[in-house]
Amino acid sequence: MRIISKLLPASKMKLVISVVGVLVLVLFSGLVLFEATKAEVVISNNGDKQTVDTHINTVGELLNEVGIVVSEHDELSHAKDEAIKSGMTIDYKSAKQIKVTIDGNDHTYYTTADSVGDFFIEQDLSFAAHDVISHKTTDQTVDGLHIHIATAYQVTIHDGAKKRIVWTTGGSVFDLLNKNKIKLNDHDRIQPSVEEVVNENTAVSIVRVNKAIDEVNESVSYSTERQHDSTLNKGEEKVITQGKDGTVVKKYEVTTENGKEVSRELISEETKEASVNRVIAVGTKEPQAEQGLVTLASTSSGESRGIMQTSTGGKSLTMTASAFTSDCSGCSGYTATGINLSANPNMKVIAVDPNVIPLGSKVWIEGYGVAIAGDTGGAINGNRIDVHVPTKSDAFSWGVRTVQVEILDL
Known part of the structure; x- marks a missing residue:
């Protein structure tokens, strides 16, 4: 400026300064205007x-x-x-990339939603209450987020006698039982196995097996024992000891399946009280009778026997006696001599060995009374007879015993 001032006269110098000032003012004003219009x-x-x-x-x-x-x-x-x-x-x-895997199938989405729940609404994705989702709806979305979803389905469980329908998203049968708080006992059976993987077609069946000990008191019937007694007349009987049933304790292992008994196995047996036999004294004393007279001797069965005493006397035998009835399978009801026992169930008839007692003979049997020797039998040989009684229970009551037999009409 000093150089310019030296070169220019004072008047011109003032003009230059004025022009510069104007230019600066214009520039500043333009600058202010430019900023003001932003x-x-x-x-x-x-x-x-x-x-x-x-x-x-x-x-x-x-x-x-x-x-x-x-x-x-x-x-x-x-x-x-x-x-x-x-x-x-x-x-x-800016949009975030989100990967969603549903039952193993991958899907890629882009979203500006802030939360997982808003993202589901934005993409119109809805899921059932039992579906399993890896993230909460309140979780924030971030770029690269990966959401896993397993949709639930129903499976039927037959638990013993009960039927249950449950929801699952897969896994093993063992996982399914644990989730639904179903426990297996030691003896229970399950189909399919607990290791098998569950799918939509799986049906689980549990057989509830229970083993328990059942203790049972069982009665043991007494037997009847007959003893000869020479102090009693023939045909007389006297009870010496009353019979008494005994008791045996049996333990069974009882197996039930779904509450129903399927087996019962005897595992132990112990006599709690022994039975006492019924003892009957049977008279063997010969009755006294006058020669040439017929006397009547009363028997224990209420029958009367006629003993014909002659100069030669009757034939007396000691024999084994069993009992039979015409009411049996395969029996015709007729004896070897043609007697119809079916029509006469109370008739006194015995089966004999004809070589010992002739058929048709009239006989007296101790404890039975007077009868006719009217039948034979394959097992009736020698000193063996079979007495006829009306019913099977009578035959069982008679049993097998030793008796005195007298042939009344030789």
């Missing part, structure tokens, strides 16, 4: 806000200027070609 815009980038003063014309150009690249799935509050206005707020959200 639009003020707020940009929200994924929640982070910044204020920008700009002369940019469109939203897209402004975002490019601040380094925001908008992709296909991103969310933008204004169209890219919309004109910039002062006071405008531009909201931008």
Whole structure:
């Protein structure tokens, strides 16, 4: 300036200073005007806000200027070609990639939702209460999030006599039982095995097996014992000891399946009280009678026997006596001599060996009375007879005994 002032006269120097001052003023005024005409815009980038003063014309150009690249799935509050206005707020959200695996099938989504629940609503994804989802609906979404979903299905469990329908998303039969708090006992049977993998067609069947000890007191019937007694007349009987049933304790292992008994096995047997035999004294004393007279001797069965005493006397035998009845399978009801016992069930008839007692003979049997020797039998040989009684129970009561037999009409 000093050089210029030296070169120029004072008047000219004043003019130059004036021009420079005007130029500076114009430049400053233009600068102020340029700044004053900028639009003020707020940009929200994924929640982070910044204020920008700009002369940019469109939203897209402004975002490019601040380094925001908008992709296909991103969310933008204004169209890219919309004109910039002062006071405008531009909201931008970048999309997050989320992978969803449903029952092993992968699906890829892009979302700007903040939570998993909002993402499901956005994508119209809905799931049942029993489905298993790896994340809560309140969890925040992040880029690269991987959500696993297993959809539930129903499986039928036949637990003993009960039927249960339960929900599951898979796993083994063992896992299914644990989830539903079903326990197996030592002897229970299950189909399929606990290691097998469950699917929609699986039906589980459990047979509840229980083993228990059952203790039973059983009665043991007494036997009847007959003893000869020479102090009693023939045909007389006297009870010496009354019989008494005994008791035996039997232990059984009882197996039940689903509450029903399927087996019973005897594992031990112990006599708690022994039975006492019934003892009967049977008279063997010969009765006294006058020669040539017929006397009647009363028997224990209420029968009377006629003893014909002659100069030669009757034939007396000691024999083994069993009992029979015409009411039996395969029996005709007729004796060897043609007597119809079916029509005469109370008739006194005995089966004999004809070589010992001739058929048709009239005989007296101790404890039975007077009878006719009217039948034979394959097992009736020698000193053996079979007495006829009306019923099977009478035959069982008679049993096999030793008796005195007298042939009344030789």
